[in-house]
Amino acid sequence: MASVFTITTGETLNTHESFKSHLPWGSCKNVSNSKDCDVILAFCPVTSRVGTDIEAALRAIPEGKPLALVVLHHTLDSNYTLPDTKRFMKRADSITVDCLFTDDGLMRCPCNDDAVRAVAKFLQQHGKRSQRGKLALGLLILILLCAAISTFSNQAAELVHTKKELELMQQNYKELDRKAKKEINYLKEDVENYKELDRKAKEEINSLKEEVENCKESDRVAKEEINSLKEEVENYKELDRKAKKEINYLKEDVENYKELEGEAKKEINSLKEQVENCKELDRKAKKEINSLKEEVENYKELDRKAKKEINYLKEDVENYKELEGEAKKEINSLKEQVENCKELDRKAKKEINSLKEEVENYKELDRKAKKEINYLKEDVESYKELEGEAKKEINYLKEDVENYKESDRKAKEEINSLKEQVENCKESDKDTEKRYLKSLLTP
Incomplete structure (x- = not known):
């Protein structure tokens, strides 16, 4: 079960509650803030332009958590041609789905069914990272079973050993989950740094290209000026030669x-x-x-x-x-x-x-x-x-x-x-x- 924090960025006519009711039972648990959640489930109704509304919604949604963005399109046409909303999603570890709704609520159509299945799958994938409650409940049941069976069987020692192993497994899982989250954050920072370095490299390459073009132009102008000066030198040599001849005659x-x-x-x-x-x-x-x-x-x-x-x-x-x-x-x-x-x-x-x-x-x-x-x-x-x-x-x-x-x-x-x-x-x-x-x- 994944802990879900729900956000609406506009008037949804209560279709977000109807959408959540179509999700499989037990796939999510509502929480009151984004810090305690595993997934942010956001609903963005389109009121003007798709790209503008989605960008405004992303600015209002906290970062650092997996995001499932449901774009709500108000229409009466079940065969409505949907725009490509996924190209506006720039965040990692997120999905974007499209839903059609009317004034009466969600429309019954294959598009909405696909959106519900995609969000349910996304929640299931990220719910695996929040199995601590299940493990705790399972451990409690195992402890009770072990206590009941220990009076009727000579395998009490084995059950105790199993209990210790399960506790050790739980601790190892917590440690691995913490390290995985840290590693993911480090990787996100590296990706952002690489993007910035790539942008700077492209700017520097463009600047170098401009400098190369300027150097080529200045070299061409210099060659033209050198040729002109060589012609003047040759003319002067000819004049000097004639002057020497006339001086010799004199x-x-x-x-x-x-x-x-x-x-x-x-x-x-x-x-x-x-x-x-x-x-x-x-x-x-x-x-x-x-x-x-x-x-x-x-x-x-x-x-x-x-x-x-x-x-x-x-x-x-x-x-x-x-x-x-x-x-x-x-x-x-x-x-x-x-x-x-x-x-x-x-x-x-x-x-x-x-x-x-x-x-x-x-x-x-x-x-x-x-x-x-x-x-x-x-x-x-x-x-x-x-x-x-x-x-x-x-x-x-x-x-x-x-x-x-x-x-x-x-x-x-x-x-x-x-x-x-x-x-x-x-x-x-x-x-x-x-x-x-x-x-x-x-x-």
Whole structure:
């Protein structure tokens, strides 16, 4: 016999008592609270939606005990199509059955008969766990029988031994029942813990999937950006190669001009020897002196321009140093390095234009030198006599020319030194570009 605690979650029109009366006699015993019961028998009448009513009923029913839930459907149709109410039952060790009823009480139909049999079977299964009363009654009967028989039989000792065995069996059963209940509770807790762990694992797996998708997207974007940067690097290499070719052409022009300048110097020296051989200078000597004065002024002008060019070269050296420092600082950003490379390419073009202008200036100087040589040739033919004052003035002018040549030589040395510094800066810049390109192309 199972101890049953009855709960109704709505108006049943007293059909729950009628349902209990159809259960086999002796299959259950009513108790007044859920702590003393073996099974909770709950009746849930459907008033709105099946799922909503069942969930509300389960919230009102205490947990921790086996549950038999009887869902009552109010209808006049004995062939009423029942919904699947078992899917709303989430508790372990429980059953759900459906019953049809009208305003007059339970309906006579196979559905109700099946529900009564299922609940009776459930109570019988859980009643086996409450056989303490039967055992106690059986033991009492056995004791009385043993006492009665002990006066008529010499088997009293055997009966006493049997009594002790039954008491021991009863104690063992109680201990086993207590341990079984504890084990069931532990298993329920483990099941809940495993469900929670499974839910967390699914959430973590979904989060990891999202991270993998994000990583794939970022990797695709990075590859596209790398390809774009590689194309820019290739374009810069092509521009740098063309610039180097143009610089080599300009260097060849400068070398050719230097050779022409050397030949001009030799011819000037020859003419100076002819001037030394002249003995007399006439009136035209004064004109020649004026011409030489103008030449000195021209040389002074050239010297001034050379100094300006030296200052420009110094500024270029400082600019190249600043560019080298900026390049070293900006290597950390790939896009900024590409922009700096474009800036260096633009400045290289400017430098090429500057060298072209320098070559044109040298050509202009060479043309003027040739004109001056022609003038000197004509003047040498016309010189006949030289006056003392002319000689003195010529000597003064020669000293001025020598001083200018000395200053011009020093200026050229300084220009060469600055050019070497510029070349060193360019070489350093090229090394920086190579290191940058190498770091760029290194995976």
